[in-house]
Amino acid sequence: MQIKYKYLIVILGTLAAVIVSFILALVHGSTDIPVRTVIQALFSAEGDLARYAIIIRRIRLPRIALSFLVGSGLALAGVVFQGVIRNPMVDPYIVGISAGAGTAVTFAIVYNLSFSLFYFSTIPLFAFVGALLTVMLVYNLARVGSKIPVMTFLLAGVATAFMLDAVRSFVMVLGTQDLQRVVFWLMGSLSGSSWADITMILPYYLLGLLPIIFFANDLNLILMGEESAHHLGLNVEKVKKLLIAGATLVTAAVVAVSGSIGFIGLVVPHIARLLIGPDHRKLLPLAAVLGGVFLMLSDMLARSLLPPLEIPVGIITALVGGPYFIYLLRRRKSESW
């Protein structure tokens, strides 16, 4: 009974957090808008409200939605990678996704390859393609026959990321006049996001989500060790590949619009696991919501701390997430997660 009770508290608490942070994120920004006005502006754009309606509906709302999407995507991918690799020190960027995206974007910015295609900027497209190509490369480097040994995968990812970062730095040196834009992208930011961004990444995001939902329970078996999972009747290699593909797709989609926002994919899965345990059927949804809330609030801070200046949200997540993570580490007593 006590366990059921605990779940209820967690679910209610999370729900409350979503609502509160949603309202907070709507209210705060470069200019604060009173709660009453915010609610009115959501439903009507008449008279005095017209100005607020634009701010709320066209600027803040898409941005809040996107921050939730990005945060939850990173947290989900983090949970999946930590599960598949059976190592709680892993984050979604470990397999070179951010390095690949970063390098592609740097190329695009420095060599002026970015232009507007229909309504879309091509920068996210470059990030997305760069991320996917990198993971495919890492995947093939790590492959032994038809198997992907987890350690090789991890090491191939780290090595590839280092090489790509070197290439990126080199390109940055060549293109000093664009340095600021590149650096800003690398720090991760949600500024200037619109509904178009969301519609652009949503298909990939949802596609990536499918295997994650589908194999949530099988991920529990993989935590028992790959051999054990095999003996329990799981086609381990297949499930592993699909899960990695799904998490990669989600991360690539997210990186495309946000740049590499660090720490969410590492810290949020931990917090969620602490709250609800390692069962992925419960862990994945909770991590998704917490990740969303975390980034929603971080982005709110990024917008409103030093108006009119906007702080890259990656700085906030790292500054908030880092100390909390260290606190968790110090508090940890047992060897397991």
Next chain:
Amino acid sequence: MIEMLEIDKLKFSYDDKNTIIDEINLAINQQEFTAIIGPNGSGKSTLLKNISNLFTPDSGVIYLDSKNLNQIPPRKLAQKMSVVPQDTSISFNFTVYDIVMMGRHPYQGRWGQVQDQDREKVEEALALTDTRQFRDRDLNSLSGGERQRVIIARALAQDPEILLLDEPTSSLDINYQREIFDLLAYLNQEKNLTILVVSHDLNLSSQYCSRLILINRGRIFAGGSPAEVLTEENIGQVYQTEVKVRQNYLTGRPYVVLMPGRAECVPTRLQQDFKIHLISGGGTGQELLQEFYERNYHISCGVLNQGDSDWELARRLGCEIVDIAPFSYIEESDLKRNREKIEEADLVVVSELPFGHGNLKNLEQLTGFSDKKIFLLQERSIAERDYTGGQAEKLWQQLIERPETRVFNDRQEMLEEIAGRASSP
């Protein structure tokens, strides 16, 4: 007797070069309790991994209930066969109940919806393994033996016909070893479970199993009842060690007693007591140092210049060194330190070092010892190595004429002679 498992001409290798399993034929009947035993690297674990479909054989077929095991879908296979792997560590905090419930995976739907039957089977498995009291505990808070029982409970929850275990007691204390094997025997007798266990523990296997398969170098060396397999001759051949086989009067089963060896390796260790003082330089002592080191002699080195390549090596090998600054001449105080080492040594060896005015004193000093054993190596004549205008050659001749000196024109011959002296008391 109904055949449960049949292995037909199984071959397996990790790569093309090393054959791990070199044709194994074996049939396991229903309700047998069989142990696969054999030395490290004999292929017993690999055999188990082939049987559990973790590896696919290079050639040959394994039949489970007359069906080719590799063609049975994973879920179906998991309903018939469960496996307790060697490494059972889990680094995430699942409760014991959750873990045992995972044994129901082959019967459950996509998201692991729990049916009444699943609950019943899990409760039964928990009861059989006496792990009910740990139900809500984290696996990692349990002791090794308790944890192993939980993993066995998970395997039982699969409701298998055959249970495979890879070294289930390898890291456990004897009380837990007994506990685990008692449990297996109970499952075998009361629950009609066919059990195949890989073990390196000959005595445990002998006391509990009805049949032993002794594997050596990827082949079955012997198979049958413990009394048939565990003979002094079989074990002597496979393990290359001398044992005595006695009978446990309580169980009537054989047990293997290790004989403390006469241990041929011990004298080499004692050769630490044999002290050699080496006079060398300019790299001429390197091979000798290496040889002496590998033969475990106690080595000290005669007056060497710091930075000399012999000095470098001697320092790395941890030898005692009497040394002087680079390019400096040997002084009286250095000779005094050197004398102490020579006096301690059982034997002085002089390599074919070139002599100049800097190190001539090394040679001169040796002529002062009248009854010290000295070996001179002379593959190259002294004249070629004398840069002192004949002084070194004269001293060398003087040394050769001593009664306790021996000259070797062949390095190997000298090393053999030293080995002879070192091992005689």
